[in-house]
Amino acid sequence: MLQIDKSQLNELIKAISSSKNIVITTHHNPDGDAIGSVLGLYHALKALGINAQMVTPNGFPDFLGWLPHSDKIVHYSRDKKAVEELLTNADLLFCLDFNGFKRVEDMAEALKKSPAKRVLIDHHPEPESPFHISISYTEVSSTAELVYEVIEQAYGEGIINYESAVSLYTGIMTDTGSFSYACSRERTFTIAGKLIAKGVIVEEVQGLVYNNFSENRMRLLGFSLAERLKVYPEHRAACIWLTRNDLNQFKHQIGDTEGFVNYPLSIKGIIFSVLFTENDGFIKVSLRSRGNFSANTFSKLYYQGGGHKNAAGGKAFMSMDEAVKQFEELIAKHTAALNA
Incomplete structure (x- = not known):
């Protein structure tokens, strides 16, 4: 089992508890792992009684539109003013599934100007350094898997409800090609099993993602x-x-x-x-x-x-x-x- 540095977890818990305006974001052209991670964290924070806003640089594929509360994500490409206002007022900013400003493309300047404390949760190699808290592990299958580890180790798996579980499972599933690559760690399947135990129906998620094309x-x-x-x-x-x-x-x-x-x-x-x-x-x-x-x-x-x-x-x-x-x-x- 991956053990996240306790000092980082304590710093993160303190930052969350003291923040009033939390924003969660991810990279340009967000994929299943990006959107699944954003929504998975959003629902976990909501279960703690903490509200957060979700923004992305642009839209995401229709086959992810069924994920719970995906309609609450604000796209910079569609509503630049609203996203800039959210980032300006944020005091805590989660950056998921990307490790440098260039990955958000046109939204980069607004991200840089945000006064918020920036938290990186990501599994890509060689992260850049504009983050105050950097939780980066390349050995995990996906950022969604790492988000699960952060939630479980910070607050316990009890706060992961169905909405969070199905989002995180979708992230893991899509980033491993339905568990066909980058998933040879036992822990990945243990986490998948824990998410299934929360009510995720594997066949249903597979169908909604892979049998839902035009x-x-x-x-x-x-x-x-x-x-x-x-x-x-x-x-x-x-x-x-x-x-x-x-x-x-x-x-x-x-x-x-x-x-x-x-x-x-x-x-x-x-x-x-x-x-x-x-x-x-x-x-x-x-x-x-x-x-x-x-x-x-x-x-x-x-x-x-x-x-x-x-x-x-x-x-x-x-x-x-x-x-x-x-x-x-x-x-x-x-x-x-x-x-x-």
């Missing part, structure tokens, strides 16, 4: 695999590339390409997969790997990004054709490591 999203996936997949067996690598026109053709919504980058890793012999998605002014780069080849290092070297060893993200500031061509040159350069 027809357009399904057709976009088919198009991606049939028309936009490039495989490089000699380098044990593959990529998918989607232009703005491709996305518009299938009426792309936030979260529609979630998980696409993992599909090429199902191909025999492929250990490295990259998804290029065209945005306004840049190309979003999602990287996944298996084994010892580090997606994190690759992202840091070439895409101004980072993340975990086998899951990372970044950006490319070039055309799509240039991005794909560069990728082909880079995997040729790293072919020895890819074939090790």
